[in-house]
Amino acid sequence: MPAIEINDLTKRYGSVTAVEELSLSVERGEVFGFLGPNGAGKTTTINVMLDFTSPTSGGVRLFGEDVHENSVSVRQRSGLLLEGYGVYPRLSAREHVEHAIATKDAADDPDELLDRVALGDAADRRAGTFSKGMAQRLAIAMAIVGEPDLLVFDEPTTGLDPNGARLLRDIVRAQADRGATVFFSSHILSQVEAVADRIGILRSGRLETVGPIDELESELxxxxxxxxxxxxxxxxxxxxxxxxxxxxxxxxxxxxxxxxxxxxxxxxxxxxxxxxxxxxxxxxxxxxxxxxxxxxxxxxxxx
Amino acid sequence: MTVEDVLRRDLTSVYRSRTGAAVAAITALSTVVIIGLIGIAPSSVVGLVGGLLIVGILLALVFLGDPKLIAITAVLFTGFAIGLVLVLSWPLLFQPLAFRPSMDTAVVGVGSLLSLTIPVVALLSSYATIIGERNSGSIRFLVGLPNSRSDAFVGKFISRSLVVVIPLVLGLLLAGIIVELTYQSGSFLSMLGLAAVSIPYALVFVGLGLTASTYGNSIYQVVAIVVAALATLRIGWTAIRFLLVWDTNPPHPEWFYWIASLNPFNAYITLTSQFTTTNAHHPLLGYPSDRIFVDGTVQIISNTETIAKTPAVAAVVLLGWMVITPLFGYFQFKKADLL
Structure with a gap:
């Protein structure tokens, strides 16, 4: 059973078609790079995948479960870093991670997670004072709470400096080594190239091509x-x-x-x-x- | 239990923002502070000092962002107001008990004030609940963590309700102690009763703010929905009812009273009136009194007897509003495309 199965997914907003008849399957343990220029429909696909938005037709199954019917259990197994998220300005970094741990009934140590994203020194600072890059690292720490089976990273490198980007790559590799499936969406190719086993390229809501990176390079x-x-x-x-x-x-x-x-x-x-x-x-x-x-x-x- | 996690997280955020302090300051002002002021001064002095006090606290709420500073300013202004009242009414302070303010003053005064300030503080605490998280992007944590939509909504509703209900009950309990000790035939129990009917009334408006927050797509839309709903309930409702009986004399038909009694403001006023000693007609009630004073005696000018005017109906109406208002938001939140 694949980790992600997207079947004939179409999502329209009024007369605008954001995603059209998208079918895609990602195997367990795979690092999948989901590429496309801005506005290609990557975030819409992810929103449907996590039951934030309902599809116009088609659907998504994660680990064999329908994402709408089993919304909570699907998210219980997932760690998310979503585009356009914002931190709670009045909670400290540690409180954010503690909140994620409590909600997921996980047993992680918040300080250890913050150390992994190099935020140990800022654990007690309110997240409202964080730079974009720090907030992004905080969100990464929250995403890996509870050793999720699936990690969904939507444009995760936004706001990260080169050190942050390297940290993200290391985390993606570590999670993949642990056996997690990683769904990594980006418009920055070098980031995807560095970690992905396979990529799919989305353009105007349609999947243009999908395959292992080396194959795509020699083919096109x-x-x-x-x-x-x-x-x-x-x-x-x-x-x-x-x-x-x-x-x-x-x-x-x-x-x-x-x-x-x-x-x-x-x-x-x-x-x-x-x-x-x-x-x-x-x-x-x-x-x-x-x-x-x-x-x-x-x-x-x-x- | 994710309702609990949502609730705890949300309460922490609210209490570190100015919302918690603002709600507490306004609630304290319209319960224990005003009762205390009436208790030590004649009403004209209270009106004067109360006005100053309100201006001070409003300035604190508008210009100060830090909840601690708001709290400190509110306490300082309250102290100042009490001092001023003491100075202005010094000679009256030592009068015999017969000149103490009456229990009815407490119930009608605080009840009337709360009928206006509870909607304000309840909406203040709730209107940004969902739209605020959508604007800041933190809703991606709210719905991205394994919370069901119901858990998220219920957690938020309980949190914002507590933000209003806790200072309200505390304020009325303290007011009750002052009333019991210093008012004529003062009754702690009556103030407790006032608290009991104020809770569902507050929840109606927490629900209204929360529902508006789920329907609006921007903070402006939400504020527009809230203002429109308040104006309709408070002014529009009364206007329509009076227009319907424009050129008729009392006694009014029974349906006239039914229209009035279905309004949540009216239901609340009807219920608070139950805690007065004389059961007099409350000036804020949405229909005219059946009785008038002519040459010192009570004359019955209209004898429309209808269950619409009874407190039992008012209780059912208020509880109905309390349940139905947040349900609209709940169903919208359940099915909405949140991102």
Missing amino acids: GGRTRLELQLEQVTDELLETIRALAGVSAVRTENNRIKIKCRDDAETKLRVLNTAAETSQLVDFATNDSQLDDVFSAVTEVSP
Whole structure:
């Protein structure tokens, strides 16, 4: 039985369709990266997943339980870090964690949890005085109360500095090692890339693609960018490069040529040799395909 | 038990905000402070000093954010008011007991004052309950932790009710002690009775604020709903009823009294009147008195006898409002798309 099963989920707000016929399954113990530009429907999906919002059609099951019918038991097994949450300004950090522990009937030590998110020194401060990053770390501590089977992190890196982001990655890995399923939504690809086993990319409410990260990179990417700097760029040279096998795009910028081509040694050498033959080549650089490119390739709206 | 967790968390937050202090200050002012002032001074002095006192406390509530400062300011102004009353009414203080204020003054005075201030403090304590958490985003903790919607709503309702009921009961108990000791035929039990009918009355408005808080999509909408509901109940209701009998003379038909008796303000006034010694017609009642004084004797000008005017009906009406008002909010909260 998968940890998360989203079946044909559609959610409309009036005439706006936020999520359309979304089906997705996440296995237990998996770290799933849920990617998409802002407004793609990630948060709406999560809101339905946790019974905050009712779907227009379709539904979600967590650990085989319908999220609406078994709302409380589903949330009892989940730890949440939700986008747009706010702390209780008049409660201290420790009181927040104690409240989560009491509500979940968990046995955690609040101070230990706060230490794990580096808030031990601020445990008695009221959360109303916290910076965005501190509040975010507090919310992470509350999310991992009671060793939940599922962690839902919606845009968890918002407001975190690089140290905070690393802390979050460590926590996600530790939770995954413990056997928890992690559903990690973000529009920042490097964050997802660093932790996810598998990703799904959402655009305009539809799931565009889903699969293991390396597969997506070779499937949609496998391309590289070469940048050449020359003394002088001639039209003849441009035409020659354009005609080479494996080259997909060429454009110039002053004395630079930017080339998109297949990411293999043969193609790159062919391009470099062609340029070198003109005796005008000054310098060159390559830029490997990143998940960013996959993301752009999938989510860019074609003109 | 998550109702308890929601309740404890919510109470802590309210008592650290200015809401708890504001509710306590206004409630104390309209119970024990006013009873104390009436107890030591003639009514004209009380009116004067009471006005000063109210201005002082309102300034504290508007300009001070810290609950401790509000409490300190309220206590200081109360001390100042008592001192001023003592100075102004010094010669009267040593009069024999016959000149003491009567029990009826206490019941009618405090009852009338509470009929206005209870709705204010109850709405103040409850109108932001849900919309406030939606605005700040903390509702994601409220509904993200394993609380059912019912637990969350009930926990919140109990919390905000306690915020109002605790100072109200304490204030009336202290007022009762003062009344018993210094008022003419003063009765502690009557003040206790006043407290007993004030609790459901307060819960009606806690429920109203909570319901408005679940329906509105912004704090402005919620305030608009609350103001509209108050105006309808307090002014609109009376206006419509009087318009219906505009050009008719008493005795009025029975339905006229039924319309009046279904109003929660009226139900509360009817019930508080039960604790006066003379059972006189209360000036705030929503229908005219059946009796008038002509040359020192009571004349019956209208003899519409209807159970609509009885305290039993008033009790049923008040309890009905108390149960139904929060139920609207409850069902809305259960099904709403909260995020």
